[in-house]
Amino acid sequence: MEKIRKRGISASVEASIQEKAQKALTSTEKKRKIAQNAEIKQAEVELPVGLEELLKSTLERNSKIAAAANNIDRASAERMNAILGYLPQVNAVYTYERLDEKVISSDNAVYQLGRANYPVETADFSIEQPLYDLSRIYAIEYAMTTRKKSEVDYLAAIAEASYKVYNNYLVAIQSKSRMKSLQKRQRFIDRQVSGQSVLDTNGMGDEGALASLRGNKADLNAEESLEAATYHEALTDLARLSGLVVSDIKPIKFPSGFIGLEDGVDIEQGIAEAMHHNPRMLSSALQVTASEQRYKQAVMRDYMPVVSSYLTMEDEKRTASRFGGGSHTRDATLGFKVTIPIFNATGAGYVNATMAIDAENAAIDYHALVRELETQLRATYRRMRELSKALRSLREVVAQNLKAYRNERSKLKNGETVDLAVATRELSLNKAVERQNYYQVEYLKTWGQLQYLLGKNLMDQGLKQ
Template sequence: MVFRTGRITSFVGAFTTAFVLSGCESATTKASDERLNELLVQGLDDKAAERAESRLASTLERDNATGSLRGQYASVDAATSSGQLSGLLTAALERNTRIGTAAQQINRADAERLNAIFGYLPQINVTFTRDQINQEVIETDNAVFELGEAKYPVTTIQARIDQPILDLSRIFGIQHATNARSIAEVEYIRVVRDVVYEVFDAYLVASQARARSASLRQRMGFLGRQIDGQNALDDSGLGDLIEVSSLRSERSTIASEEALESARYAEALGDLALLTGSVVPEIAALRFPQGIAGSERRISADQAVATGLEQNPVVMSAALGVVGAELDRRRALAADFAPVLAAYAMLEREEREDSRFGGGSLTQDTTVGVRLTIPIFNGRGRGYETLPATVGVRAGALDYYARRRQIETEIRTTHARMGELSRAMGQAGNAARQSARALGSERDRLATGQSADLAVAARELRLSIARERTAFYQTEYLRSWARLQYLMGADLSNSGF
């Protein structure tokens, strides 16, 4: 009889398991082609979208710290920016969402550290239980139990306090949370440096694009003068149709380049608006600061690398990551193998309104004790955290070395680029001075009737090209200088621009 009952029970259990698994599979395979196509065409269900929108508005419009973020980060400031680099940097520091998110990560790290500290403080709980007990003795060889049959409620109130005395895993957990807070602080510095550098670089790109666009429009004017001169010669029978066609082709090519630079300028303004959270219709003119020229000769590549490896927040964060991984390994090692000593006290009050033997009871128990837990093998039933934590230390060390190698490589590359750009600026400056001298001579010849405006326009075109190339190299040098300062961990918001 018992064997048959066991077989029936096993059969019922297997059937129930199969039914539940079948239902789960059915519930997880409902993304049919028809449903997916309908989702692509119609989008999210209207009711679900309305419900999500309502909940979003309720969350973001609360009169608390979350709601206060709306005024600073919700939209692009309609106030027109002055276009000065200093003003753009100030706006970015105040309204950039990445900086705001990094600040909230510090708050999160503070909260997690506080929770880690709470893990070593007393745990106090009060439990209220209300049970309805229906007891019936079905079979017994005890004469007293034969009388036991009752239906009664039981009310239990329990107050319990647990205090860890020695728990190394929690101690290392507090140290790990403190290190994580330091990482969050360094990450905040890194994000601020990133945003400031990106604003600086976008400003230089916009300045470069606008200057080159103006130079290209000027060159188009010079080509127009040459075309007019050729047309005048053509009226007198001395023109060259091939030269006119060539000049017109060149002017069209320059017009396409000017349109591309205008688009590049508009894109850079869009980047500035995104970074600063304010409308940037245009930027102020930027002059090349003479004190920056030759900066790569005042600091060697090795000195720049040493400074960068010490002060760059990326390297600092990676170094703290290795420390955090080691603290996590120690925490895991303690959790896996270290004994845990804790004290506890419990007060329990139980009221039974009846019993199997007739009559209720009211009891109160006080328990005070010390508990020592010694892990022997797989103490928590989840294996050993030490194994993956040890791998995490090695991974953190590799990431640290990779960050150092990346920073060193970029610093040396940028330093070398600045040297080559210095040479390019020197040669471009010489070319501009020679072109200016040739233009002066050509104008003198025009004044004495030995030349024509066509030749002067050609000289002006060459001078415009030389000056535009000089300005281009100067801006590229500024971008490389800013990149080097950024890699060395400097704060570009205090660079004096």
Template structure:
């Protein structure tokens, strides 16, 4: 925002460069004169000491200054760049908040899944303890469950740390203290969103709407205007009209009497740069290099954007396939839990088998939720890359 404000001020200052330049000055001097030697008999009158008061007003009006004309266009373009960069910054922060929020949701969901799995393992360990006491099994199976439980506790601690980091990042990005988030799910309207677009459509949308790319493209125009301004400053003539008024009062002189004079001067001044006019060499060569750099940066960012859109689109497609497989796995695992419970009710199975089925269901649900949130992040990244606003999507 401050860059935008600065660009607006710079544009106004460039306009002032073509407006009249008016200045006034007042000077008070004490003059002590002594004629040491002169062939002029009048000048040999002797010495004098007197004050002088001078009032002066100067007015300069540029008539033709090609460099200033290009500077006005340059600063107007720079203001447009600042506006687009502001929009890009807003979208960047919005996307960063979106990603941090989903990361926090993933960490919390993973931690809860691990907690539920740990509870199932504790139930399995308790059941194995009973089997060991009855001599129906050895301690090896129970110990394996204990090892897995310890590993789950370690993973849960890591996910809690990830959650804390994501909440801290959200606090930093939003400027508020964030201690908790709402539950995040994949909206039904976003599922299989890649089917409604294509890589080519995404690239075309990015070239039209991605503010970061647009800002770089306009920067190329800005660099070209800067080069033209440099050419004008180095080689173009400048025509100014000027006027001055000076009122000078002398209280004395070498000739014994004081005087008051008023001088009015009006004229035209034509300045023609011939060689190294300002003693700084030629800006044109430097600005030409900057123009090439701006063009190279634009093409580099456009190539990078195309690559990112392609990879993000493919990631969305792969995640959609993975989600479909995970949904099938959850459905089958849930059906197995129901079947195993029915077998327990009929005396054909045990609660330990049900716990094993529930562990499989927990793992399948965990994978499905993770993939859905990963798809949500990929979808958000695709919107960001193509220049779509996440706020406009209600997120």
């Protein structure tokens, strides 16, 4: 292990890994289509992308959604295999042998040749039909439930991916907006620094105030860098989720009349509907059913008898025999078989013991998800109400700061004040607008979370640019 750690992977091994992987990635037509779909044309990513475009690309290119879609095909195949398990098993076998037999001693006169060497051709045809096998019946029910669950998991994958795209898009919008605001505030501080410098030239400056302004600008510069990091991290997440190379995003306009949407939501009714419509909840419920069916299947396999019928036909040709002559025989056998498990019939113990635990775990997960979903819905609903209150207050804050700014500008035109005072008012207005924009996007994020928790499709409710 030490040698491997120090040596690492050699260039030849890396090349071999890549070569084999590329062959495997293009070994079938479907894999080639997957690779083709993963290719990104430069024209697709030169311009800023909007939320609708990202959501559409997510539906087409997101790897988890694609995997969930493939799982539907797999579940369909498993369902068909379970059904085939109760249909007749038909086999045909052809055998060619050459027998060399030497009689060493015998008191039977027919072994007069002493030695025989001859070919034997055998053709077998058999049909076996299960007549009574409860474990196979439960296997069919389990496979059908799993097929339904795969469809729900596909919808859950779409819901989760679209919500993550929606949320990361708004995070990027928030960071981009705040970066612009911080840049604007730095320009305001530059104006204030310039004003202080003029006062300092006239002997009226305040060295402490000037140092404080420069410190504030450095602090704003650091905040801008942090916001830039958050912005690019959000773009990276959007690229991973949507399958596009995202370098910039389009702005959004806060929908008019959007505040207070939670007033039209009956949270108790919403919780009840979420238990029936949320894909995660449905998937968990189907998992409970599937685990119970799996447990019953194991019980039937461990304890219940199996009844089957069979038909075998054998055609055998021997050109010679130990008796000195050849033969051609044809046998047909029709029978019924009853298999009763007595003790450790499969040689693997009793599977139902572990299946019972899996069924109990599925029930535990279901009730935990019910509590989690209800708690999240109530918390999200309360958060929307509080954000609505904050936004109504911030509207008044922005209005008052705008009034003060306009009043200060009027004074400047009349020569009653200086540009430094106007810059201070403008800085206060900028801070108020920044807070308002931030909470508006927070409200949109919380609204999106509420829709996701309620089981509604954000693909159909994307914001318009």
